[in-house]
Each structure stands twice: as C-alpha cells, then as structure tokens.
C-alpha cells in the first residue's frame with residue numbers, strides 16, 4: 470500500500486507542477502480533487518507515509534505567534550535604479566568600460582514580495598522574506614502553501630533560489646471584492662495583498678490567497694552549472710521551478726530600450742503587476758569581474774516605469 474500512496478503523492482505533485490508552473494494542466498480539477506481526497510484518506514490510514522513532501526501537507530497545522538528571524542546565507546541585495554534612457558546608456562557605458570562588449574538579459578520586474586527558498590538535497594526546507602537583505606523572516610509554512618513552489622525537486626540540489634511572490638491581478642480584485650462585502654479594509658494593490666498574505670501567522674489564511682511566484686536567481690550557480698543568466702533561468706525551468714518567460718536576451722543597449730518600450734506599452738495586459746524591467750549582464754564571468762557595491766550588483770540595474778497617475 471505504501472507504493473500506491475507514494476505513486477499518488479508523486480502524481481499529485483506533478484499535477485500541481487503542470488497547473489501552477491507550466492499553466493498546462495493535463496487533468497481537470499475534479500480529477501485532481503478526487504485523487505487528493507483519496508490520498509488524504511490513505512495517509513490517515515497509514516500516517517507513516519505522510520511525508521513532508523506530500524501534496525496533502527502544504528497547509529501546515531500550527532498557527533505561529535510571530536515569525537522567527539533568519540540570517541541569509543548570502544545577502545539578498547537590492548538593485549540600483551534607472552529612470553530614463555540616458556541613465557540606462559550611462560549604465561551600459563560603465564559596463565563596457567569595465568568588461569567590454571556584453572549581452573544583456575532583460576527580465577520583467579515583478580511587483581511582489583522578494584523571497585528566498587532554501588533547498589537541501591532537493592527538498593524545500595526553508596523560505597524567508599528579504600527583510601533588510603541580511604536578516605529575513607522565516608515564512609516557510611506560508612510559502613509551502615504556494616503550489617507553484619515545488620516541495621521537492623527531481624535532482625538532490627542544495628542551494629537558495631530567490632524570486633518574487635506575487636498575487637495575480639484577478640485574485641487581488643476577487644479578494645478586495647470579498648473584503649468589501651464584509652466591510653473590511655481593502656488592500657491598496659496586489660503587492661500589499663501578497664505581503665499581507667505572507668505575513669499571516671495562520672498558514673490556512675495564506676493558503677486561500679492564491680499566491681504565486683516567479684524565481685529569478687540562485688545564490689550558488691555551480692549547482693546549476695550555468696555560465697550565463699540566460700542558462701541559469703533555463704536550468705531553473707528544467708529543475709521544476711517557475712520562472713518568467715517574457716525574459717529576452719539583448720545584444721546591446723538599444724535592444725534593451727526596445728524591450729522596455731514594448732513592456733511600457735503592454736504591461737497592463739499582463740495578469741500580474743510589474744514596476745519595471747531588470748537588466749543584467751548575461752555572462753556570469755563578466756558579472757564576477759564587475760562585482761558589487763555595498764548595496765547592489767554593478768552588473769545589473771532596474772529601470773523603473775514612471776509612477777502611473779492615479780485616476781481619482
């Protein structure tokens with residue numbers, strides 16, 4: 470019977486991956502729910518088989534009194550900002566003066582809450598907020614409720630994957646409509662709703678908020694054997710992580726500006742909020758040559774969209 474339970478656990482984890490990471494479910498929700506209830510019943514009969522990577526244990530039992538503080542193994546840095554083409558061209562000149570010609574990786578800047586996911590031998594063991602960059606809060610039980618986050622990956626990799634937890638716009642609208650119906654205060658925007666949801670001390674509340682995540686960096690590239698940002702992102706895809714597929718490789722700053730122009734005009738069509746574009750030197754060796762200032766990498770910059778006038 471343990472075999473049958475393990476097979477069901479793996480099958481449901483794969484269905485979660487197809488639905489929440491690939492956005493291409495292979496079975497209808499009714500089939501997923503039927504199998505999940507079958508697994509819950511079997512795990513109640515054989516409690517020893519209810520491992521912490523089972524899809525039934527995503528929503529933990531305990532309600533915490535507060536979040537413990539956790540020091541990051543490697544700091545979660547911020548990005549320096551650019552607000553116009555001139556500042557981006559100045560960034561490009563600094564880069565080329567230091568390391569010669571480069572390719573740039575352009576990625577959407579997700580407007581959510583920065584998180585770090587620690588995996589040990591392929592198992593999700595801890596999830597934290599960015600905090601002040603050096604010390605964050607342990608929100609593992611809330612992050613386990615995000616079905617786009619794999620509880621276990623195929624290969625026994627040990628590293629920290631960083632990304633942004635976010636609330637899709639549609640979920641934000643639905644949540645505020647519910648809150649309005651109950652006469653509760655509304656969230657200002659999806660970012661605050663995501664942050665507020667992940668700060669819930671009861672994981673059952675976070676589990677109901679339909680949060681998702683886009684992962685965009687790792688603290689130790691050797692595990693992925695990647696020599697560029699582009700390759701690192703493709704490797705994260707291969708390992709079962711959810712990344713943002715609007716990313717584009719640009720062979721010069723003009724192509725970066727075109728990408729920025731495109732998303733300035735098309736970001737309202739996305740089903741999540743973005744507040745800018747992150748531009749990174751693609752080759753890891755050149756990133757290492759450039760290094761970091763006290764607060765941020767010299768090899769990356771965040772172009773910030775102009776603040777939208779609030780239509781009152």
Ligand SMILES: NC(=O)c1cnc(N)c2cc(Br)sc12
Pocket residue numbers: 546547548576577578579580581583633685686747
């Ligand atoms: N793709 C990326 O690197 C990315 C996307 N969205 C964000 N909010 C951030 C923040 C930092 Br710091 S990097 C990054």
